[in-house]
Amino acid sequence: GGEETARGVGRSGRIGGMEVFLNWHEWAATEPELRELVDARTADDVAAAVEFATRRHGEQKRPTGAPYLEHLLEALEVLVRGARITERDILCAAVLHDVVEDTPCTVQDITQSFGPHIAELVEWVTIPQDQAKEAYLRQLTQAPDDAKLVKLADRVSNVQTLRNLRLEKQRSYYAQTVTYIVPMAQSFPWFAGWYAAWQRAHADLA
Numbered sequence: 001g002g003e004e005t006a007r008g009v010g011r012s013g014r015i016g017g018m019e020v021f022l023n024w025h026e027w028a029a030t031e032p033e034l035r036e037l038v039d040a041r042t043a044d045d046v047a048a049a050v051e052f053a054t055r056r057h058g059e060q061k062r063p064t065g066a067p068y069l070e071h072l073l074e075a076l077e078v079l080v081r082g083a084r085i086t087e088r089d090i091l092c093a094a095v096l097h098d099v100v101e102d103t104p105c106t107v108q109d110i111t112q113s114f115g116p117h118i119a120e121l122v123e124w125v126t127i128p129q130d131q132a133k134e135a136y137l138r139q140l141t142q143a144p145d146d147a148k149l150v151k152l153a154d155r156v157s158n159v160q161t162l163r164n165l166r167l168e169k170q171r172s173y174y175a176q177t178v179t180y181i182v183p184m185a186q187s188f189p190w191f192a193g194w195y196a197a198w199q200r201a202h203a204d205l206a
Contacts, residue, residue: 016201093121
């Protein structure tokens with residue numbers, strides 16, 4: 001799940017020297033851009049994932065009051081426009097990454113609609129209800145690369161506007177990200193660079 005979003009940053013937005021991804025917030029505006037960047041079949045499948053996630057999340061809002069879809073599309077934008085990832089299963093899993101954790105949807109439902117690989121990626125990034133978040137984040141070191149990429153994009157969406165949170169939440173989320181997410185990013189050059197810039201921009205929280 002995610003925590004935060006912000007508005008009003010332009011197309012190639014930067015905050016404190018770090019690139020931010022806040023343009024793909026509505027599917028009607030996102031879809032034409034996505035179709036210029038990925039092949040038609042991938043775009044069709046991502047569109048199906050967006051429809052599925054929109055239906056499952058329903059009226060759910062983010063803690064900020066923003067529509068839930070904004071966070072899912074931010075994660076998608078991070079992958080496509082930031083990391084330049086165009087692989088169908090990763091992009092679909094990014095859109096679907098919260099449906100099992102935050103709605104009554106099951107891994108079986110995703111397998112039925114999108115196949116076993118996408119379902120497996122979503123399962124990897126779903127925090128089990130009986131597990132502490134830190135234990136889940138430690139376990140992610142064992143995840144396949146595709147699942148790690150989904151998690152890294154999810155966390156970029158959550159922490160790119162960290163300053164919008166209250167200070168104690170900023171500090172705890174910063175510490176958690178530096179401890180568990182930054183090491184995971186080292187295997188992926190674009191994410192390693194993004195998180196390094198993010199860490200510099202938030203060094204006062206250490």
